[in-house]
Amino acid sequence: MKVCESKEEKAQRQVLEGVLSWLRRFNYLSGWRKGITLLTYLLAYALGYSFFRKKGVLVCV
Known part of the structure; x- marks a missing residue:
């Protein structure tokens, strides 16, 4: 699976990884x-x- 690399997506991923x-x-x-x-x-x-569901975040595939 390929994950998008925009700044917003990186920031959201970093929050989850931090938790x-x-x-x-x-x-x-x-x-x-x-x-x-x-x-x-x-x-x-x-x-x-x-x-993430409330934010409407989608992962690019």
């Missing part, structure tokens, strides 16, 4: 069990999906 990076560090340091970690990732995915 995922923070979650990975938090989960590593907290020592949560896998089930709770999975729920955290699913919640972050749902929040990110709803954010």
Whole structure:
């Protein structure tokens, strides 16, 4: 899959990557069990999906 490289799309992608990076560090340091970690990732995915859907962001293919 090819992703568009406009400044706006890069900025939105950086926000998502930053959130995922923070979650990975938090989960590593907290020592949560896998089930709770999975729920955290699913919640972050749902929040990110709803954010991007509201913005009307499309990925170029």
